Amino acid sequence: MNFGIIGYGYTGQQHARGLLSISGMHLTAIAENDTSRTAEVKTKVYLDYRDLLCDSSIQAVTICLPHFLHEQVTVDALSAGKHVLVEKPLAISVAAGERLCRLAEQVSRVLMVEMTHRFMPPVVQARQFVQSGKLGRILAVTETLFENVGLFGGLPSWMFSTEKAGGGAGLTSGIHLLDHVAWITGQSLSLHAARFGYSQALGDIEDTAAFFLTSNQGLPVHITLGWRSQGKSLEGELCCHGSQGTLHINCWEGWRLETGSESQQGLCFEEQTSISERALVGMTSALKEFVAAIRECRRPNPSPEESLVSQRLIEQAYELAKGH
Numbered sequence: 001m002n003f004g005i006i007g008y009g010y011t012g013q014q015h016a017r018g019l020l021s022i023s024g025m026h027l028t029a030i031a032e033n034d035t036s037r038t039a040e041v042k043t044k045v046y047l048d049y050r051d052l053l054c055d056s057s058i059q060a061v062t063i064c065l066p067h068f069l070h071e072q073v074t075v076d077a078l079s080a081g082k083h084v085l086v087e088k089p090l091a092i093s094v095a096a097g098e099r100l101c102r103l104a105e106q107v108s109r110v111l112m113v114e115m116t117h118r119f120m121p122p123v124v125q126a127r128q129f130v131q132s133g134k135l136g137r138i139l140a141v142t143e144t145l146f147e148n149v150g151l152f153g154g155l156p157s158w159m160f161s162t163e164k165a166g167g168g169a170g171l172t173s174g175i176h177l178l179d180h181v182a183w184i185t186g187q188s189l190s191l192h193a194a195r196f197g198y199s200q201a202l203g204d205i206e207d208t209a210a211f212f213l214t215s216n217q218g219l220p221v222h223i224t225l226g227w228r229s230q231g232k233s234l235e236g237e238l239c240c241h242g243s244q245g246t247l248h249i250n251c252w253e254g255w256r257l258e259t260g261s262e263s264q265q266g267l268c269f270e271e272q273t274s275i276s277e278r279a280l281v282g283m284t285s286a287l288k289e290f291v292a293a294i295r296e297c298r299r300p301n302p303s304p305e306e307s308l309v310s311q312r313l314i315e316q317a318y319e320l321a322k323g324h
Contacts, residue, residue: 001025001291002057004082006049006073007064008032008041010153011087014276015062018284022291028058049073053080060294062114062287063087066158067166071096074111078103083110085290088175089311090304092166097308104304112290112300113307117176117251118183119285120278121268126240126249127184129257135242138219141181145173145225145236149202151275155227160203168205169227170196171314177223177238178211178310179302180251184240187215188309194317200229211317234275252278 003019005012008030019025031049032038038045046052052061053076060083063073071091077084084104090097090113104111117123130138149155158164159172182189190213197208208226215221225236238249245259252275254267269278293300 001294002028002059004029004031004052004055004058004061005064006031006052006061006077008034008037009064009156012062012064013037014280014283015064015287017280018287019062021284022288025287025291029055050076053077053082059083060085060110060290066156066164067092068158068164071100074100075103078107078109078111081107081109083290083294085112085114085287088113088115088307089166089171090307094308094312094315097304097311101304101308110290110293110300111304112286112293113302113304114283114286114290115176115179115302115307116279116282116286117180118302119282119289120251121281122249122251122253122255123180123184125255125266125268126238126247127186129247129255130184130240130242131186134244134257134259135240135247136244138185138187138240138242140241141185141219141221141239142241143177143181143223143225143236143238145177146231146234147173147227147236148231148233149227149229151233153276157203160205162204165205167314167318168196168202168207168209169225170194170206170209170211170317171311173225173227174209174211174223174314175307175310177225178213178313179307181221181223181238182215182309183302184238184249185215185219187217187219189213189215189221189313191313191316191320194320196318196321197226200227202227202229209317211313213313 029044031052193212196206213221240247248256256265
């Protein structure tokens with residue numbers, strides 16, 4: 001299967017590494033208008049993504065561009081007959097994402113959002129523990145995540161603009177957390193309150209966010225996250241508190257299960273691997289699911305509509321926060 005990558009910043013380069021590790025995948029071309037990023041690339045390079053889409057040998061593309069460009073480029077790719085994997089969020093708004101879902105159905109092409117956390121080994125293991133009943137009945141879920149803005153090579157300037165990014169930490173990082181909490185517990189979430197902080201003056205976007213939710217089974221869920229310009233590069237923990245014990249999950253390291261007087265733990269990555277290398281594990285697994293969905297002529301898991309569920313909650317949170 002021949003692939004094209006549109007956008008060759010940090011994420012596009014990670015996609016290239018992931019694709020090259022999958023048997024039968026061929027990276028045919030890259031579209032990138034910053035020539036410094038492609039100076040050492042050996043595959044074909046287009047300055048305009050529309051020229052890449054005209055290449056009839058390419059069957060699928062991954063889109064790794066600023067959020068505000070997702071909709072138009074995805075429309076063009078689907079209309080050109082390509083299967084499309086888009087970095088989250090699917091589009092800058094839920095309404096735009098819904099339009100893309102309808103178009104993918106109309107042209108019978110696979111559309112998927114790259115939700116890295118769904119495929120990270122500690123998160124996969126956490127879902128298995130919860131679904132197996134090892135924790136008993138889940139009573140509450142709490143999660144915190146704080147990351148340095150210099151992580152993954154530093155955030156690009158467009159991510160500090162609401163107009164171009166759609167939001168700050170609440171959207172870009174929060175979409176992962178809301179999604180994997182719902183997926184791990186197998187319960188849908190409803191938003192009750194949200195708060196956002198702007199204390200670090202990172203453009204006009206929020207640098208901290210808190211979501212207060214309940215599940216369809218009455219489960220209380222509290223999520224706090226943020227970006228910071230100093231301090232540890234990445235720290236956080238997801239805790240599922242059950243009637244028979246508590247499960248602690250660090251998406252980037254491993255898990256610890258405490259039931260009664262017993263404690264089990266598992267590390268999912270070798271200590272010397274970098275955060276980028278660990279993230280690549282999740283990205284590569286997502287790419288494999290995308291490829292499998294194309295080959296098997298089926299919808300991907302998660303579906304693009306499912307990826308919009310968390311984004312819809314975040315849009316509700318922004319609206320709620322305007323009244324406070």
